[in-house]
Each structure stands twice: as C-alpha cells, then as structure tokens.
Amino acid sequence: xxxLVYIFHSCHTPYQPIKVNLNYKEVPHLxxxxxxxxxxxxxxxxxxxxxxDIDTYxxxxxxxxxxxxxxxxxxxxxxxxxxxHWIEKHPQDIGLIVxxxxxxxQLYPKFEPGWVTEGIADYIRWYIYEKKPxxxxxxxxxxxxxxxxxxxxxxxxxxxxxxxxxxFLKILNREMKMGNYNEEIFLRELGKPLDDLWKEYLIFRSxxxxx
Ligand SMILES: [Zn+2]
Numbered sequence: 001x002x003x004l005v006y007i008f009h010s011c012h013t014p015y016q017p018i019k020v021n022l023n024y025k026e027v028p029h030l031x032x033x034x035x036x037x038x039x040x041x042x043x044x045x046x047x048x049x050x051x052x053d054i055d056t057y058x059x060x061x062x063x064x065x066x067x068x069x070x071x072x073x074x075x076x077x078x079x080x081x082x083x084x085h086w087i088e089k090h091p092q093d094i095g096l097i098v099x100x101x102x103x104x105x106q107l108y109p110k111f112e113p114g115w116v117t118e119g120i121a122d123y124i125r126w127y128i129y130e131k132k133p134x135x136x137x138x139x140x141x142x143x144x145x146x147x148x149x150x151x152x153x154x155x156x157x158x159x160x161x162x163x164x165x166x167x168f169l170k171i172l173n174r175e176m177k178m179g180n181y182n183e184e185i186f187l188r189e190l191g192k193p194l195d196d197l198w199k200e201y202l203i204f205r206s207x208x209x210x211x
Contacts, residue, residue: 016059018045026067027084034065037082037097044098048105048124053170054177057105063097072096075103099125109179115146116176119153120169126151127158134158135209139202146198159201164190 020041024034041061049057058078068083073096075081080100086093102121111117126132137155140148146156160168168189175181186194 018042019060021060021062023063024065027065030065030084030087033087033091033094034063036094037065038063040094040097041080041101044101044129045105048098048102051124051128051169052102052105052120052173054105054173057107061101061104073100075100077107078104080104095125095130098129106173106176108176113147113181115149115153116172116181118149119146119157120173120176122150122154123157123161123169126154134162135205139205144195144198145202146194156198156201159204160190160197163204164197 018041020038022034022038024030041063045057045061049055060078062079064079064081065084065087066081069085071083072086073080073082080097082096082100086096099121102124103117106117106120108117126137134155137151137158139145139155140152142148146153157169171189172181172185175185183194186192186197190197192200
C-alpha cells in the first residue's frame with residue numbers, strides 16, 4: 001500500500017533523456033575529446049539537476065568545439081562552446097565541461113552576483129566531480145575572499161555543505177533561480193552573517209590544514 005500511495009502522490013516529471021547536438025566540424029582532429037565531452041554531458045546534466053534541485057533544465061544541449069586561438073569555454077543558455085587551442089594545450093581539462101553544464105542547468109534570470117553563480121559551478125566541478133579534498137581549494141587573499149568566485153568560493157561552499165548545512169546550496173540555488181538573491185540568506189539559514197561565516201571558514205582552515 002505504501003508503494004501505491006507513493007506512486008499516486010509522486011509529482012516528479014517523467015524522465016526526459018538528454019540529447020547532445022555535437023559539432024566539431026572545424027576541428028575534426030578533436031573527435032575523441034568531443035565524444036568524451038558529449039558523454040560527460042549525458043551523464044552529468046541530470047546529476048547536477050539533482051544536486052541543485054532543479055528539474056527544469058534544457059534537455060537539448062549544443063556542444064560546439066570551435067577553431068579558435070583564444071578563450072576557453074563559455075555557455076549561453078543551452079549552448080556550450082569550447083575553444084580548440086585550449087583543448088590542444090590542456091586535453092586533460094575535460095572537467096571544464098562539467099562547470100559549463102552547471103551553467104546550462106542554472107539558467108538563472110541574472111548572472112549577478114557572479115561569485116555565487118561561478119562558485120556553484122566550480123563547487124560541482126572540483127568538489128563533486130573531481131573529488132578534490134577541502135584543503136586543495138585556495139583561500140584567496142581579499143578580506144571578502146568569498147567574492148573571488150571560482151575555486152575560492154567553491155571551497156567555501158564545500159565547507160558550508162560539509163560542516164554547516166547539507167542542503168544549503170539547494171536553497172541558495174532556488175533563490176538565484178527566482179532572481180531573489182539576498183545576502184540575508186546566509187544569516188537566515190546558517191545563523192551568521194556572510195562575512196562572519198567567511199572568517200569562521202578561514203579559522204577552520206588554519207586549524208585543520210597545517211601548512
Ligand atoms: Zn562559469
């Protein structure tokens with residue numbers, strides 16, 4: 001009976017498979033990398049959706065590997081573009097795809113604050129996908145170090161999810177998704193203002209990670 005109740009009350013949308021439209025015609029020699037990247041997208045899009053508690057992400061994702069001597073990668077809505085020169089110099093950097101897929105799943109109405117958007121993307125890439133330990137993440141140097149975005153913020157978010165509140169990133173993500181971000185969320189959910197949490201994180205690091 002319990003099972004029946006569960007099924008009738010389930011409100012999850014039916015499983016919709018991910019489709020990747022792969023284009024690397026300008027750089028056919030990067031075929032293997034392109035196919036590995038496509039597979040990462042197929043596997044990680046729904047995982048990222050679950051991690052962030054978002055079900056409304058695009059199911060059709062474009063992956064374009066372009067011939068270019070500049071830039072690394074960027075995402076516009078459901079379209080990911082990666083520059084050939086970067087792959088040629090750093091073929092092992094396939095995890096950048098996971099970072100970009102986070103942006104596809106996020107699809108926030110506004111990018112700001114960028115440190116939150118980029119911090120979440122790097123948290124998922126480096127902490128969840130690459131499985132880097134907390135001490136691997138850099139501390140940054142600024143007083144409001146969390147604003148450094150990318151790996152610095154990612155370490156801060158990893159610490160929050162491990163030591164403060166497991167579900168915090170889902171809540172933060174929901175506010176971002178609604179275009180409602182306000183720094184008060186840190187005080188409300190974690191009991192301390194953002195600046196104080198950052199200080200606590202640095203103290204944690206200095207007491208746990210001896211140089
Ligand atoms: Zn990014």
